[in-house]
Amino acid sequence: MLVLLLDFYYVPCVCKPRRRLSGLYTWDMMLCSALCWMAATCWLVTSTQTEFYSSIGQMTDLIYLERSLLLSLKDYIREEQLHIERLQHYVQILQEMSEFLAQDPEGHVSNPVAAFKLVKRVKWDWMAMEQLVRQDPSHGFLDNLTMKSQFLPANNEIEGIAMGLIRLQETYQLLPETIAEGRLPGVKYLETLSPDDSYFIAKIALKENNLKSALLWMQHTLKQLDEGQEAVVQKTEVLNSLCSLVFQVGDLAWALELTRQLNTLDPGDVKTASLLDYFEKLANSVKQQSENKVKGANLELFQKPPNIIQDKDNYEALCRGERIRMTPKKEKNLVCRFNNGNFNPRLLLAPIKEEEEWDRPLILRYHDFMSDDEIKTIKFLSQPKLARAGVSDRKTGGQFIAEYRVSKSAWLREEDHLVVFRLNQRIADVTGLSMESAEPLQVANYGVGGQYEPHYDFPRIHVNDTVFKLNGSRIATLLIYMSDVEAGGATVFPDVGAALQPIKGTAVFWYNVLKNGEDDYSTLHGACPVLVGSKWVSNKWIRVRGQEFRRPCGLSETE
Numbered sequence: 001m002l003v004l005l006l007d008f009y010y011v012p013c014v015c016k017p018r019r020r021l022s023g024l025y026t027w028d029m030m031l032c033s034a035l036c037w038m039a040a041t042c043w044l045v046t047s048t049q050t051e052f053y054s055s056i057g058q059m060t061d062l063i064y065l066e067r068s069l070l071l072s073l074k075d076y077i078r079e080e081q082l083h084i085e086r087l088q089h090y091v092q093i094l095q096e097m098s099e100f101l102a103q104d105p106e107g108h109v110s111n112p113v114a115a116f117k118l119v120k121r122v123k124w125d126w127m128a129m130e131q132l133v134r135q136d137p138s139h140g141f142l143d144n145l146t147m148k149s150q151f152l153p154a155n156n157e158i159e160g161i162a163m164g165l166i167r168l169q170e171t172y173q174l175l176p177e178t179i180a181e182g183r184l185p186g187v188k189y190l191e192t193l194s195p196d197d198s199y200f201i202a203k204i205a206l207k208e209n210n211l212k213s214a215l216l217w218m219q220h221t222l223k224q225l226d227e228g229q230e231a232v233v234q235k236t237e238v239l240n241s242l243c244s245l246v247f248q249v250g251d252l253a254w255a256l257e258l259t260r261q262l263n264t265l266d267p268g269d270v271k272t273a274s275l276l277d278y279f280e281k282l283a284n285s286v287k288q289q290s291e292n293k294v295k296g297a298n299l300e301l302f303q304k305p306p307n308i309i310q311d312k313d314n315y316e317a318l319c320r321g322e323r324i325r326m327t328p329k330k331e332k333n334l335v336c337r338f339n340n341g342n343f344n345p346r347l348l349l350a351p352i353k354e355e356e357e358w359d360r361p362l363i364l365r366y367h368d369f370m371s372d373d374e375i376k377t378i379k380f381l382s383q384p385k386l387a388r389a390g391v392s393d394r395k396t397g398g399q400f401i402a403e404y405r406v407s408k409s410a411w412l413r414e415e416d417h418l419v420v421f422r423l424n425q426r427i428a429d430v431t432g433l434s435m436e437s438a439e440p441l442q443v444a445n446y447g448v449g450g451q452y453e454p455h456y457d458f459p460r461i462h463v464n465d466t467v468f469k470l471n472g473s474r475i476a477t478l479l480i481y482m483s484d485v486e487a488g489g490a491t492v493f494p495d496v497g498a499a500l501q502p503i504k505g506t507a508v509f510w511y512n513v514l515k516n517g518e519d520d521y522s523t524l525h526g527a528c529p530v531l532v533g534s535k536w537v538s539n540k541w542i543r544v545r546g547q548e549f550r551r552p553c554g555l556s557e558t559e
């Protein structure tokens with residue numbers, strides 16, 4: 001709408017410069033401005049700023065946004081060129097006329113008709129010219145940019161992505177250069193990071209008090225600068241930051257060495273000179289001469305932030321494919337079978353392929369659980385509803401946003417679409433459980449380095465939990481993988497050493513509650529950071545109510 005208004009704003013004004021002197025033009029302008037303002041306000045009121053980094057799926061919107069801004073910039077350039085061409089045209093006409101009049105000025109004005117035309121032209125045409133010169137075709141583009149700025153990423157988005165890259169580097173124990181040179185498994189289009197990018201990531205790590213990553217990224221920035229890669233950031237600035245970091249962790253010898261380098265680079269800098277003096281005196285007094293020390297050897301000094309996540313080491317190791325606790329003996333006992341849902345007519349002719357992935361807790365994988373077309377529909381239905389997923393506060397039970405769950409999710413009910421209805425029916429048929437108390441389908445898409453650190457699916461506090469009071473705990477989880485993931489993104493169970501790879505169209509299923517009704521703490525699980533790819537999953541959480549006869553108590557107390 002705004003584009004149309006802007007066209008309307010420019011076209012008549014440009015073609016008929018004289019009309020701009022009339023009152024009509026002023027009203028046109030006022031009307032246009034008012035409508036533009038109203039349109040822009042409506043946009044602002046009806047839309048909220050999107051967060052892009054927590055969902056790869058939504059990040060594609062940015063590509064389209066950039067394309068539309070580019071088109072609008074091209075329009076602006078064309079307008080500007082037309083503007084100049086119009087001015088040149090007038091200049092040419094006036095030039096010819098003025099040369100003609102200058103040949104015999106008095107002779108010309110002695111003709112009353114010529115005198116009338118001269119006065120009229122000098123007054124009106126030059127005023128019109130003033131308007132023409134003042135006309136600024138940049139408004140269209142600038143208004144468009146202002147309006148679209150609400151759809152541009154917010155400042156904290158770049159930080160979010162940088163944190164995602166740091167998470168990937170740490171979890172998968174990658175060197176910064178591996179990420180910076182884009183040498184990641186399965187990438188289709190190579191992209192590299194500049195020294196400025198690396199330094200930005202280092203600063204974010206520092207801000208997050210992640211000294212180890214800050215050190216690695218600063219060292220990498222220096223390496224890139226030494227290789228002669230183009231950058232805005234100066235080597236002295238990076239050295240200064242690195243120097244204060246190493247001093248902060250107590251490595252005086254290294255700080256001294258770096259200050260010497262700084263002093264060589266910029267001998268005139270008074271601050272560096274006095275710092276050098278200070279460090280030398282300090283080193284002498286504590287008898288830690290830099291020459292005798294191995295610089296930067298003690299990486300232990302550079303701490304990662306304290307670990308609040310349960311079993312994080314096992315989680316990260318499993319994500320890397322390490323510490324998987326599957327023995328050949330255990331593996332031999334795992335079986336696969338056709339599941340016909342106990343002679344369910346819907347599964348009789350097309351039974352589901354069921355494979356035991358793990359024994360304790362029992363984790364089953366259903367193959368070909370969802371078709372590509374169904375996946376397309378579910379993604380399509382959820383895309384406009386995707387919102388940043390929260391995590392539960394252990395004390396209050398409320399939801400909040402945390403970096404240990406970086407994804408967007410949406411809820412779909414069976415009334416929303418036949419595909420959702422059929423999916424619920426299939427889940428009931430295959431698991432033999434009732435869906436009457438189950439939650440709607442939760443669809444999730446992970447963002448840059450998107451993950452969900454180890455957690456239990458069952459709620460652990462029940463204050464104000466009306467769903468729990470009504471329907472009981474989440475007795476079971478059915479997790480559908482709606483995409484393959486090029487690298488990373490496994491679902492891992494850190495307490496038992498299981499790792500499940502996302503395979504598009506398959507679903508995994510496990511009970512979160514034991515037959516005796518107790519929560520099963522061996523089901524601690526997490527979604528590993530996505531290294532390359534866009535991971536889509538759907539969760540169906542099945543509740544206790546309605547399962548009394550479908551999953552009866554076991555014969556022993558511990559079952």
Ligand SMILES: O=C(O)CCC(=O)C(=O)O
Nearest residue numbers: 452490491526527537539
């Ligand atoms: O995405 C995954 O692999 C697991 C997701 C999950 O555990 C959850 O959403 O609760």
Ligand SMILES: [Fe+2]
Nearest residue numbers: 455456457525
């Ligand atoms: Fe979960």
